[in-house]
Amino acid sequence: QLQWAKENVSSNVYVGAQNVSLFGFGAYTGEISAEALKDIGVEWTIIGHSERRTLFGETDEVVLKKTTRALEQGLKVIFCFGEVLAEREANQTIDVVNRQISGLKSLKPEHWNNIVLAYEPVWAIGTGKVATPEQAQEVHQHVRKWISSEISAEVAQNLRIIYGGSVNEKNCGDLIKQGDVDGFLVGGASLKPEFAKIVETCNTHNVSA
Numbered sequence: 001q002l003q004w005a006k007e008n009v010s011s012n013v014y015v016g017a018q019n020v021s022l023f024g025f026g027a028y029t030g031e032i033s034a035e036a037l038k039d040i041g042v043e044w045t046i047i048g049h050s051e052r053r054t055l056f057g058e059t060d061e062v063v064l065k066k067t068t069r070a071l072e073q074g075l076k077v078i079f080c081f082g083e084v085l086a087e088r089e090a091n092q093t094i095d096v097v098n099r100q101i102s103g104l105k106s107l108k109p110e111h112w113n114n115i116v117l118a119y120e121p122v123w124a125i126g127t128g129k130v131a132t133p134e135q136a137q138e139v140h141q142h143v144r145k146w147i148s149s150e151i152s153a154e155v156a157q158n159l160r161i162i163y164g165g166s167v168n169e170k171n172c173g174d175l176i177k178q179g180d181v182d183g184f185l186v187g188g189a190s191l192k193p194e195f196a197k198i199v200e201t202c203n204t205h206n207v208s209a
Helices: 002-008 034-039 049-056 060-070 084-088 092-105 109-114 132-148 153-158 172-176 195-204
Strands: 045-049 077-080 115-119 160-162
Touching: 002 160, 045 084, 060 077, 060 092, 060 109, 077 092, 084 092, 092 115, 092 132, 092 153, 115 132, 132 160, 132 172, 172 195
Parallel strands: 045 077, 077 115, 115 160
Antiparallel strands: none
8 A cells, every 4th residue: 555655646745664674684474564665665664652662562662662773774764752741740751751762862863864753742632632732732842842951952953853643734833832842643533634723833834744
């Protein structure tokens, strides 16, 4: 299906995978390697989505290794992170986020041109709940400051940090007005007509969806 999409969608639409293997070519039944994705012209992959972390047991270490390998193979990466409801209610959001992104310090300087960070509070994914604009901005701003401190101010300024979690046509406008929200990782709404409104809203603010 990825190859079909690549061959049939408009040339100004990038095609991405929802996951990529930790491994290269070899006896890894069911896995899709970065090399295979590149071979069919796929440019992007999502790594670290909450469902991969919770349902498939992908640890922070595995997510980092997959991210590093995908970047080294020439893919661009949407790196996902975010807290579950219990962690949010226990005021542990920033601690969890710090833990999940801390390994990014090991990336090579050139890798930062090919990575987008996606904050996805797990309690807001597919639930109809959504982080308030203020909650999203708090995390995005923290991450940008962390990147500035731990990586460089230039990387922090140029880095896209996008939000994912029950984004829809009604809430996208308020979310995108936040200073450190650079676009959206859209799930269910991307399959509905309202996605056009989300894209239009992002275009108005010169960011991505």
